[in-house]
Amino acid sequence: MIPEGTVSSMAPTPEALTAERILEATEEVLRRHGPAKATVVDVARALGVSHGSVYRHFRTKAALREAVTKRWLDRTSEALAGIVAEAGRDPEARLRAWLLALFDAKRHKAGDDPELFATYTTLAGENSDAVDEHLDDLTGQLAEIVRSGVDAGAFTSADPLTTARAVFHATARFHDPGYHREWERPGVQDEFEAVVDLLTRGLRA
């Protein structure tokens, strides 16, 4: 066993209570009990500590839930950042791939584990600040794709960020959790393509 970093006493068996461990336990409790019934007492119990100890790392229950929300949103952003980075690829293909990846990611999350998806949708509703940041992040990625398309002479846009926001808003039906019921209906894929076709036509130089 290697001693972990610079700890005064090495406290071997009962791992130190870190913010990270609390967040993991909170995700687990949310998965098990859902957002309405998940209490910080549950989280403390899952960790084998008193609930007072949790309050040492997170000032309030709301702050704890917000931190969980941020982690989750960041994981989504990271997955898409890879497509933005594919510098060599045709801008239109990159745009389509990015939009499809976003749609697919959401669709699979909603379809594979509906309860967990509902849980995170509830959390997102409680933390509009975290969501706004996430949305800025995503539109920033889109703007990056638009900008490179303009530079390559493939797209026209007076202001890539405004254009990116327009594309994002126009595809809301295919990524906004509020529409998740529609994602399982037969024709959605075609609807998605019809919208993306219209948008890419509108973007072309």
Added chain:
Amino acid sequence: MIPEGTVSSMAPTPEALTAERILEATEEVLRRHGPAKATVVDVARALGVSHGSVYRHFRTKAALREAVTKRWLDRTSEALAGIVAEAGRDPEARLRAWLLALFDAKRHKAGDDPELFATYTTLAGENSDAVDEHLDDLTGQLAEIVRSGVDAGAFTSADPLTTARAVFHATARFHDPGYHREWERPGVQDEFEAVVDLLTRGLRA
């Protein structure tokens, strides 16, 4: 006083209990008490009859609420039909006018009387069949505009109805009641125009 239509006994003072009068009373009760507390007993009381009489005209409370919902949705559709009928006008201008009229109508309903808007949003959520019909009606109107644009050589579209649906979905943020909170934020008008610009560019022949 002129006798009303063909009535067997003329029953002058206490007006006959018609489906129409019940619907009006129901709208009033919904306006006063909201969707959660509006009961059919309330409706009967407002009309000065027993609740049994209401059930003579509407089989269930749900059917009564659905009828109210339909009336309300139909009023919205009719208002927009006028723009579709402006045959002489430039297709692109007609499309923009139609989308703006829809956005403005929704925005004013939500802004002027938020509680009534919330009430009707709840009713709409309960009556997805009526809503689906309404949506078909609206996309039909849009398709009519697209079709006339294609005929005039101003628009390109392999299938006007599919294209109309794409335009409708792409502008969901500006007519779907779920987004009503966004309609009061400062930049919405610009966001709306950015989306409509992109879509009209995509439609042009």
Added chain:
DNA sequence: GGAATGACAGATATTGAAATCTGTCAGCTG
């Protein structure tokens, strides 16, 4: 001495008994 505990006050959620509502129908009323 820094981290964790657990008792506590006020806020929030749960529960089950009582009140109200929905939908039916036999009978009243004009």
Added chain:
DNA sequence: CAGCTGACAGATTTCAATATCTGTCATTCC
């Protein structure tokens, strides 16, 4: 007789008592 009434059974909602939770902090434990 057509239309309306009001009593009724079962479903749903309300309300208040009870239990649980949140957030604090004086005290305990390594």
